[in-house]
Amino acid sequence: MDIGVLVKAxxxxxxxxxxxxxxxxxxxxxxxxxxxxxxxxxxxxxxxDETGGGKVVAFSVLTWGPASKRAxxxxxxxxxxxxxxxxxxxxxxDDSIIPGDTISTAKVLAKLICxxxxxxxxxSGEASQDMMSSQLPVRLARELxxxxxxxxxxxxxxxxxIRVTRDLEDYLQVVNISLPAVISVTGEINRPKxxxxxxxxxxxxxxxxxxxxxxxxxxxxxxxxxxxxxxxxTISRKNVxxxxxxxxxxxxxxxxxxxxxxxxxx
Amino acid sequence: MKGMVFGEKVNYLEDGLGxxxxxxxxxxxxxxxxxxxxxxxxxxxxxxxxxxxxxxLNEGSTESYAKVLIDxxxxxxxxxxxxxxxxxxxxxxxxxxxxxxIPMITEVYQLSKVNGDTLISRQIMGGRALALxxxxxxxxxxxxxxxxxxxxxxxxxxxxxxxxxKVEMEVVEVQPKEKGAVDIEAAEIVVGVxxxxxxxxxxxxxxxxxxxxxxxxxxxxxxxADLQWLSEDRWIGISGKKIKGKLYLSIGISGAPQHIMAAxxxxxxxxxxxxxxxxxxxxxxxxxxxxxxxFVPVLIERLKAKLKK
Numbered sequence: 159m160d161i162g163v164l165v166k167a168x169x170x171x172x173x174x175x176x177x178x179x180x181x182x183x184x185x186x187x188x189x190x191x192x193x194x195x196x197x198x199x200x201x202x203x204x205x206x207d208e209t210g211g212g213k214v215v216a217f218s219v220l221t222w223g224p225a226s227k228r229a230x231x232x233x234x235x236x237x238x239x240x241x242x243x244x245x246x247x248x249x250x251x252d253d254s255i256i257p258g259d260t261i262s263t264a265k266v267l268a269k270l271i272c273x274x275x276x277x278x279x280x281x282s283g284e285a286s287q288d289m290m291s292s293q294l295p296v297r298l299a300r301e302l303x304x305x306x307x308x309x310x311x312x313x314x315x316x317x318x319x320i321r322v323t324r325d326l327e328d329y330l331q332v333v334n335i336s337l338p339a340v341i342s343v344t345g346e347i348n349r350p351k352x353x354x355x356x357x358x359x360x361x362x363x364x365x366x367x368x369x370x371x372x373x374x375x376x377x378x379x380x381x382x383x384x385x386x387x388x389x390x391x392t393i394s395r396k397n398v399x400x401x402x403x404x405x406x407x408x409x410x411x412x413x414x415x416x417x418x419x420x421x422x423x424x
Numbered sequence: 425m426k427g428m429v430f431g432e433k434v435n436y437l438e439d440g441l442g443x444x445x446x447x448x449x450x451x452x453x454x455x456x457x458x459x460x461x462x463x464x465x466x467x468x469x470x471x472x473x474x475x476x477x478x479x480x481l482n483e484g485s486t487e488s489y490a491k492v493l494i495d496x497x498x499x500x501x502x503x504x505x506x507x508x509x510x511x512x513x514x515x516x517x518x519x520x521x522x523x524x525x526i527p528m529i530t531e532v533y534q535l536s537k538v539n540g541d542t543l544i545s546r547q548i549m550g551g552r553a554l555a556l557x558x559x560x561x562x563x564x565x566x567x568x569x570x571x572x573x574x575x576x577x578x579x580x581x582x583x584x585x586x587x588x589x590k591v592e593m594e595v596v597e598v599q600p601k602e603k604g605a606v607d608i609e610a611a612e613i614v615v616g617v618x619x620x621x622x623x624x625x626x627x628x629x630x631x632x633x634x635x636x637x638x639x640x641x642x643x644x645x646x647x648x649a650d651l652q653w654l655s656e657d658r659w660i661g662i663s664g665k666k667i668k669g670k671l672y673l674s675i676g677i678s679g680a681p682q683h684i685m686a687a688x689x690x691x692x693x694x695x696x697x698x699x700x701x702x703x704x705x706x707x708x709x710x711x712x713x714x715x716x717x718x719f720v721p722v723l724i725e726r727l728k729a730k731l732k733k
Contacts, residue, residue, distance in 0.1 A: 169549060171549040171550045171552060172681070174553070260528065261527060264522070284663070287549075287550070288548060288549050289548050289555070290531070290549075290550075290662070291528075292514045293518040293522075293528055296515060296518035296522055297518065297521075300519075300522035300523060301522075305592060305593065306515075306519075307515075308514070308515045309511045309515075326510070326511050327511060328601060329598050329599060329600050330598070330599040330601065331597075331599075332596045332598070333594060333595050333596060334593070334594045334596055335592065335593050335594075336592055344663065345649065345663065346649055349650075382527045383529075383560070383563075385556065386543065386557055387556050388548070389556065390552065391551060391552055391554055393707055395706075395708055396709040397705070397708065397709070397711070398709065398711065399700075399710075399712075400710055400712050405718060405719050405722040406726060408714070409719070409722045409723040409725075409726040409727075410726055412694065412712060413726060413727060413730055416671065419671075419691070419709075421613070421670040421671040421691060422613075422671065424731055
């Protein structure tokens with residue numbers, strides 16, 4: 159079975175950079191593979207191997223610029239997808255859809271996927287680590303005219319159908335949908351392994367290609383709702399480290415503070 | 425202006441109505457709101473004042489709910505369509521938005537007005553940043569729960585029952601999640617446990633402390649998802665539970681962004697961790713740099729003395 163998997167070169171939320179006035183420096187934050195995309199790749203590889211053949215193809219769109227500077231970073235992310243078991247990788251790298259929005263990203267991804275062949279299944283993570291909108295799988299399914307299910311904790315192939323166990327807040331919902339389908343997976347669906355050195359080395363021999371929009375036959379694309387600005391959340395916590403010679407003193411100080419704050423009563 | 429609110433539960437409709445009322449105030453225009461809710465055995469529609477009309481749907485799937493909303497869109501032509509920030513809410517709204525080719529904002533967090541522009545913001549990057557969008561209709565959005573307080577007043581809405589259409593997605597089974605019968609989202613005091621605990625057995629320290637404070641025990645993702653020492657209803661995180669009480673006392677938790685964001689509405693945060701460089705201290709009001717195995721027993725003892733227990 160041929161399976162597509164969406165991979166995002168996401169802003170690394172653990173490496174946020176700010177200037178001296180506390181403004182966020184988006185261009186200086188490094189890109190990293192989005193956490194749940196590892197789960198999606200691992201699941202795609204499992205299904206490929208269990209169905210005996212076919213390939214896993216990773217797809218991405220660069221959404222953080224500038225493209226010239228970021229081209230190498232998205233390639234590294236896609237190499238990681240290859241090391242995790244994908245067979246080939248393709249990404250759109252074009253300044254005209256940076257930063258874009260979920261509508262434009264879904265549209266160009268659909269173009270790229272269609273160019274690469276027919277896929278029975280396209281998997282993605284439940285949300286990207288940076289923008290966390292969870293919209294893309296649904297929008298992509300609409301563009302491809304595939305069925306869709308989100309927040310999958312388990313995926314089972316039935317005869318001509320697919321059974322998805324959706325992990326909702328209060329319960330698990332088991333649904334059947336038809337193929338071809340786009341499915342987003344949660345972090346609980348499997349435990350991705352770190353690639354071995356051999357897998358990392360092999361990843362550099364697997365095909366990776368990047369495309370501009372015109373190479374995909376897209377002349378122009380409308381960005382309906384770009385973000386206006388991105389601001390750092392300023393945390394207004396007191397950040398008081400309680401110190402003392404003995405743990406008893408520290409415990410007493412803490413209790414005293416909590417009483418002053420009115421959060422505990424004695 | 426017209427608004428439409430969807431939600432599987434009555435309280436989700438209240439959240440959506442609260443947002444639309446805030447939006448109407450922000451824009452300085454009247455808003456007429458219709459609602460679509462899913463029928464259940466214990467549903468009480470009488471609280472839902474402030475809607476001109478309520479569509480009551482029988483139970484279906486995300487695909488069937490989206491179909492109904494798309495039909496209602498062509499009938500009522502709302503400028504703003506909102507749903508709750510829960511997983512089904514996000515899927516249904518994304519289906520509606522993509523079918524209608526309308527932009528969507530996931531997890532709307534606040535509304536503001538800057539130089540005459542109405543701005544909608546949402547939390548991104550694990551809560552470290554806010555993304556701001558200029559409001560422009562038509563738009564679809566999911567609304568963070570309990571962020572916008574509604575005014576439930578006015579006449580009872582007209583009710584119309586709708587049978588959801590037959591669709592391809594077939595709901596085969598619903599499995600309730602195993603519950604420890606706790607609701608940490610409603611708890612005023614939560615004691616959080618993380619990887620700093622060396623065994624499941626050792627968590628009894630946290631339970632003892634929580635009991636002393638009349639609180640509940642919550643945990644970080646590894647404790648629930650990987651180690652499975654505690655049930656998932658105790659997991660504090662963006663994909664888990666969000667807490668908003670008076671006190672969060674985190675013990676042996678380093679502070680992943682997804683965990684911290686889910687505690688950002690708590691009034692006072694205390695962190696106990698032996699690593700003075702743990703990110704959790706940046707997000708805490710009071711920090712204690714100590715080995716939890718040494719400090720927590722002392723804290724329990726001193727609390728007992730103070731509380732005369």
